[in-house]
Amino acid sequence: VRTIEGGFIGTGLKMGVVVARFNDLLTEELLKGALDCFERHGVEEVEVVRVPGSFEIPLVAKKMAESGKYDAVLALGAVVRGETKHFDLVANEVAKGVAKVSLDTGVPVIFGVITVEDELQGFNRAGVKSNKGFEYAMAALEMANLMKKLE
Numbered sequence: 001v002r003t004i005e006g007g008f009i010g011t012g013l014k015m016g017v018v019v020a021r022f023n024d025l026l027t028e029e030l031l032k033g034a035l036d037c038f039e040r041h042g043v044e045e046v047e048v049v050r051v052p053g054s055f056e057i058p059l060v061a062k063k064m065a066e067s068g069k070y071d072a073v074l075a076l077g078a079v080v081r082g083e084t085k086h087f088d089l090v091a092n093e094v095a096k097g098v099a100k101v102s103l104d105t106g107v108p109v110i111f112g113v114i115t116v117e118d119e120l121q122g123f124n125r126a127g128v129k130s131n132k133g134f135e136y137a138m139a140a141l142e143m144a145n146l147m148k149k150l151e
């Protein structure tokens with residue numbers, strides 16, 4: 001049986017990150033975790049693009065993926081139910097949009113948008129208990145390497 005897996009070595013990989021400014025107390029922490037992960041795995045080329053909110057992520061992720069400049073695109077955002085009545089709308093649209101971009105372009109786009117009830121839950125995921133940004137960056141490394149192996 002031959003199993004194919006993507007490793008976590010980042011040298012030679014080009015990573016794109018699109019991060020929402022909305023709830024930036026949370027998203028900047030997610031970004032810090034992701035950049036720490038990339039750096040510690042040897043990624044030398046990372047470009048960070050900021051958008052107003054998570055709803056804008058899919059369009060910019062598509063533009064980045066289509067540019068052919070990145071081995072993977074990491075989408076970071078935080079949708080907090082407490083603040084918005086249209087929590088589900090934003091969260092669902094972003095998830096659907098990110099998945100579509102990935103399939104349409106063939107570039108891994110990692111869904112790193114935390115959807116939480118309130119800011120405290122958000123902080124728990126953005127560094128207090130764990131940093132989901134680091135974890136999502138690991139998925140980006142694995143997928144970037146895996147796609148190269150499947151070529």
Ligand SMILES: O=c1[nH]c(NC[C@H](O)[C@H](O)[C@H](O)CO)c([N+](=O)[O-])c(=O)[nH]1
Pocket residue numbers: 020022023052053054055056077078079080081083084086090
């Ligand atoms: O990233 C977020 N954007 C949010 N809204 C802004 C949205 O992403 C767009 O930027 C805005 O609708 C303009 O298109 C949020 N809320 O509404 O609460 C949120 O919790 N998180």
